[in-house]
Amino acid sequence: MNKTPSLKDVAEKANVSISTVSRSLNYPEKVDTKTLGRINKVIKELNYRPNRVAQRLRIKEGHRKIIGLLIPDIQNPFYVDVVRGVEDYAYSRNYALLMCNFAQNKEKERMYLDIMVSESVDGMILAPFDKYDQDVINLLEKDFPIVCVDRGLADYQDVDIVLVDNERGAFEAVSYLIEQGYERIAYVGGLPSIPTSQQRKDGYVKALQKYNMPVDNELINFGDSKHDSGKVIVRELLQLEKRPTAFFTGNNLITLGALETIHAMNLVIPGDVAIIGFDDMPWSISLNPPLTAVKQPGYEIGKRAADLLYQKIIEPEKPSVKMMLNAKLIIRDSC
Amino acid sequence: MNKTPSLKDVAEKANVSISTVSRSLNYPEKVDTKTLGRINKVIKELNYRPNRVAQRLRIKEGHRKIIGLLIPDIQNPFYVDVVRGVEDYAYSRNYALLMCNFAQNKEKERMYLDIMVSESVDGMILAPFDKYDQDVINLLEKDFPIVCVDRGLADYQDVDIVLVDNERGAFEAVSYLIEQGYERIAYVGGLPSIPTSQQRKDGYVKALQKYNMPVDNELINFGDSKHDSGKVIVRELLQLEKRPTAFFTGNNLITLGALETIHAMNLVIPGDVAIIGFDDMPWSISLNPPLTAVKQPGYEIGKRAADLLYQKIIEPEKPSVKMMLNAKLIIRDSC
DNA sequence: TTCATTTATGATAACGTTTTCATTGATTTA
DNA sequence: TAAATCAATGAAAACGTTATCATAAATGAA
Numbered sequence: 001m002n003k004t005p006s007l008k009d010v011a012e013k014a015n016v017s018i019s020t021v022s023r024s025l026n027y028p029e030k031v032d033t034k035t036l037g038r039i040n041k042v043i044k045e046l047n048y049r050p051n052r053v054a055q056r057l058r059i060k061e062g063h064r065k066i067i068g069l070l071i072p073d074i075q076n077p078f079y080v081d082v083v084r085g086v087e088d089y090a091y092s093r094n095y096a097l098l099m100c101n102f103a104q105n106k107e108k109e110r111m112y113l114d115i116m117v118s119e120s121v122d123g124m125i126l127a128p129f130d131k132y133d134q135d136v137i138n139l140l141e142k143d144f145p146i147v148c149v150d151r152g153l154a155d156y157q158d159v160d161i162v163l164v165d166n167e168r169g170a171f172e173a174v175s176y177l178i179e180q181g182y183e184r185i186a187y188v189g190g191l192p193s194i195p196t197s198q199q200r201k202d203g204y205v206k207a208l209q210k211y212n213m214p215v216d217n218e219l220i221n222f223g224d225s226k227h228d229s230g231k232v233i234v235r236e237l238l239q240l241e242k243r244p245t246a247f248f249t250g251n252n253l254i255t256l257g258a259l260e261t262i263h264a265m266n267l268v269i270p271g272d273v274a275i276i277g278f279d280d281m282p283w284s285i286s287l288n289p290p291l292t293a294v295k296q297p298g299y300e301i302g303k304r305a306a307d308l309l310y311q312k313i314i315e316p317e318k319p320s321v322k323m324m325l326n327a328k329l330i331i332r333d334s335c
Numbered sequence: 336m337n338k339t340p341s342l343k344d345v346a347e348k349a350n351v352s353i354s355t356v357s358r359s360l361n362y363p364e365k366v367d368t369k370t371l372g373r374i375n376k377v378i379k380e381l382n383y384r385p386n387r388v389a390q391r392l393r394i395k396e397g398h399r400k401i402i403g404l405l406i407p408d409i410q411n412p413f414y415v416d417v418v419r420g421v422e423d424y425a426y427s428r429n430y431a432l433l434m435c436n437f438a439q440n441k442e443k444e445r446m447y448l449d450i451m452v453s454e455s456v457d458g459m460i461l462a463p464f465d466k467y468d469q470d471v472i473n474l475l476e477k478d479f480p481i482v483c484v485d486r487g488l489a490d491y492q493d494v495d496i497v498l499v500d501n502e503r504g505a506f507e508a509v510s511y512l513i514e515q516g517y518e519r520i521a522y523v524g525g526l527p528s529i530p531t532s533q534q535r536k537d538g539y540v541k542a543l544q545k546y547n548m549p550v551d552n553e554l555i556n557f558g559d560s561k562h563d564s565g566k567v568i569v570r571e572l573l574q575l576e577k578r579p580t581a582f583f584t585g586n587n588l589i590t591l592g593a594l595e596t597i598h599a600m601n602l603v604i605p606g607d608v609a610i611i612g613f614d615d616m617p618w619s620i621s622l623n624p625p626l627t628a629v630k631q632p633g634y635e636i637g638k639r640a641a642d643l644l645y646q647k648i649i650e651p652e653k654p655s656v657k658m659m660l661n662a663k664l665i666i667r668d669s670c
Numbered sequence: 671t672t673c674a675t676t677t678a679t680g681a682t683a684a685c686g687t688t689t690t691c692a693t694t695g696a697t698t699t700a
Numbered sequence: 701t702a703a704a705t706c707a708a709t710g711a712a713a714a715c716g717t718t719a720t721c722a723t724a725a726a727t728g729a730a
Contacts, residue, residue: 002477002478004452006685006686006687007686007687008686016709016710017709017710017711018686018687018710019688019689019709019710019711019712020708020709020710022686022687022688022689023688023689023708023709026688026689030707030708030709031708031709032707032708032709035708035709049449049452049453050453050686050687051392051453051455051685051686051687052450052453052454052455052687053388053391053392053453053454053455053685053686053687054392054685054686054687054688054715055686055687055688056388056687056715057386057388057389057392057685057686057687057714057715057716057717058686058687058688058689058714058715059687059688059715060715074409074415074418074419075412075415075419075617077410080409080410080415083409083436084409084410084436084438087436087438091443091446096450096454097435098433099434099435099436100432100434101418101419101422101434103419103422108426111426114384115387115431117339117384118384118385118386118387118388119387119388119431120386120387120388142337143337227617227618256617256618256621257621259618259621259622259623260618260620260621260625263621263622263623263624263625269623282410282562282591283562283591283594283595285595286591286592286594286595286598286622287594287598287621287622287623288594288598288604288622288623288624289598289623290595290598341715341716341717342716342717343716351679351680352679352680352681353680353716353717354679354680354681354682354718354719355678355679355680357716357717357718357719358678358679358718358719361718361719365677365678365679366678366679367677367678367679370678370679385716385717386715386716386717387717388715388716388717389685389715389716389717389718390716390717390718391685391717392684392685392686392687392715392716392717393684393685393716393717393718393719394685394717394718395685
C-alpha cells in the first residue's frame with residue numbers, strides 16, 4: 001500500500017516549506033495568491049488530505065473536532081434514533097463521530113471510555129451503564145466534557161443531561177388504559193438498576209393511585225431489557241389465575257417479547273389483552289393491530305445532546321443544564 | 336480539564352527515562368523487575384493510559400489495531416446484525432472500531448471514507464454505496480485493505496467480499512409461495528442500483544420460470560429501500576384490477592411498509608394476501624401473524640468479514656476471497 | 671587479569687501536523 | 701534618505717509515542 005502524501009510531499013513539489021503549505025490550508029489569506037495557487041494545484045494533483053491523527057496530536061483539546069458517542073444497545077431502535085440525531089448534528093458542524101456500542105456490558109463500556117479518552121475526543125455523549133456508573137463519574141470529576149442521555153447518575157448532579165419525562169409518559173399511558181376500563185394492568189420493566197425502568201414504574205404507580213386502584217406487586221416486574229425477558233415474564237403473568245387484562249411494557253424489546261407471547265398463546269389484542277409499549281418504533285404502525293405506544297423523541301434527544309456538548313466544549317465553564325423532553329402517547333389500536 | 340498524564344510524567348515520577356517506561360509497557364521482559372515494579376506502581380498511581388493518537392502516528396500501518404466499519408443504513412436491523420458481528424470480532428482481537436453510518440448518502444460516504452483513511456485505520460469493512468462506487472474502487476486500487484459486505488462492485492473483482500446468496504434465497508422464497516398455490520406474486524425491491532435488489536429479483540424471476548409461470552413486469556417494482564416506498568408501492572399494487580395475491584418484499588424496511596398498507600386496508604394475512612420478506616428481523620416472530628422470511632446471517636457476515644480483514648491486514652499479499660453465505664427461509668404464518 | 675558478551679538503561683530521531691519566532695525584502699513614513 | 705512597518709516565507713519546537721542506536725555496568729570466558 002503506497003503511503004498517502006504528507007505536507008512534506010506537497011511542500012517539495014510546490015517548492016515551498018511545509019509551514020507555507022500548512023498556512024495555505026489554515027490561513028489562506030496569509031499566503032501570496034500566486035503561491036497559494038501553486039500549492040492548491042499540487043494538493044489536487046497528489047490528492048493530499050491532512051492526516052487527522054497528526055492534527056489531533058498537535059491541536060489542543062476542545063479544537064479537535066471529534067466527539068464520542070457511547071450507547072448501551074445498538075439493537076434497540078430508540079438508541080438508533082439517538083444516534084441519528086447526534087450524527088446529523090455532528091455532520092452539520094463538521095465534527096467526526098467516534099461511535100461505540102457497549103451492549104450493556106460494563107467491561108466493554110470501560111474499554112470504550114478508555115479508548116475515547118485516549119483518542120483525544122473533545123467530549124462525549126453517553127447513556128451511563130447504570131445510575132452508579134463510577135467510570136463515568138470519574139471522568140466527570142476530571143471535568144471531561146460529557147453529556148448524558150436517557151439516564152442520569154444517582155450521586156452526581158452537575159452534568160449536562162437530556163432526559164425524557166418517563167414518569168409522565170408512563171403516567172399518561174397507564175391513565176389511558178384505566179380510562180379505557182382496564183383493571184388488572186401489569187408493568188413489565190427493563191433492568192431495575194437503570195433509572196428509566198424505575199421512573200416508568202413510578203408513573204405506572206401514580207396513575208393507579210390517582211384512580212384509586214390497588215397497586216399489586218405481583219403485577220410489577222423487571223427483566224433485563226431484552227426481547228427474551230419480555231417474552232418470559234409476560235408468559236408467566238398470563239398464567240396467573242387472575243391474569244392481567246392489560247400490559248404496560250417498559251421498553252421496545254420487552255414489548256416485542258410480550259407480543260410474541262401474546263400471539264403464540266393465540267390471544268387477541270385488544271380483546272383478550274391490551275398493550276401499550278413504552279418506546280414507539282418506526283414500524284409500530286406495521287404491527288397487527290398497530291401498537292399504541294409512548295413515543296420518545298430519540299432523534300431530538302440526540303440533536304439536543306450534541307448541541308449541549310458543543311456548547312460545553314466551546315465554553316467549558318458553562319453551567320450544566322438538565323433538559324427534559326416530553327414523551328407522547330400515540331394512540332393506535334392495541335388497547 | 337486537567338491533562339492526562341503522559342509517558343514523561345510517569346518517567347519523571349519513577350526516575351527513569353521515557354524509553355524505559357515505554358519499554359516496560361511493550362517489552363516488560365527487557366526491563367529489570369525492580370524498575371518494572373516501580374514503574375507499574377507509578378502508572379497505577381497516575382492512572383496512566385497510552386495516548387492512542389500518538390501511538391497511531393508512530394506505529395506503522397497494519398499494526399495500529401484499529402479498523403473502520405462503514406454501513407449504509409443503521410436503521411436497518413440487518414446492518415445492525417452485521418455491526419454486532421464485527422464488533423464482537425474486533426473486541427476479541429483487541430481492535431478498536433471506528434463505526435460510521437453513511438445513511439445511503441454518497442456525500443457522507445465520501446466524507447467518512449476520507450476520515451477513515453485520515454484516521455489511519457488498518458483497514459475497513461463496508462457495504463459500497465452502489466456497484467459503481469468509485470471512491471471505494473480508488474482505495475482498492477491503492478491497495479487499501481478493504482472487505483466488502485453485502486454488496487459487490489461491478490468492475491472490480493479483486494476484493495475480499497462476504498455476500499449472501501440472494502438469488503438462491505429469493506428463489507426459495509418465491510418457489511415456496513408458488514408451491515403454496517399463489518399465482519400473482521409481486522416483487523417489491525429496494526434501490527435498483529444496489530446489487531442485492533437485482534439479485535433478489537433474479538431469484539424471483541427464476542422461480543417463476545421454473546414453474547412455467549408468466550413474468551409480469553407490472554409486478555416487478557423497485558423503491559428506495561425505505562419504509563415509505565414499501566408502503567406506497569404495495570398500495571399501488573393492491574389497487575390494480577388484477578391485484579397480487581402474494582408479495583415478496585426485497586428488504587426489511589420495505590416489508591414493514593408493506594405490512595402497514597396491508598393492515599391499513601384491512602386485508603387479512605395470509606387469507607387475502609400472503610407475504611414473505613427478504614431479511615428476517617429479531618421481531619418477525621412478534622408480528623401478527625408471525626412473518627415468513629428469508630433470514631440473512633448478518634452477525635455471521637460481520638464476523639467473517641472482520642476475520643477476512645484481519646487476515647488481509649496481517650498478510651497484505653493474501654489473494655482475495657469471495658465468500659457466499661446461505662440465506663435461510665424461515666417459515667412462519669404469513670403465507 | 672583481560673577481553674568479549676550480556677543486561678539495563680538513556681538519548682534521540684521519527685511519525686505529520688500547527689504555531690511561534692526569526693528573517694528577508696518591499697513598502698510606507700518622517 | 702533613514703527608519704519603521706508590513707508581507708511573505710522558512711526554521712524549528714512541540715504534541716506523545718516507538719524504535720534504533722549508544723553507553724555503562726555487570727557478567728562470563730580465556
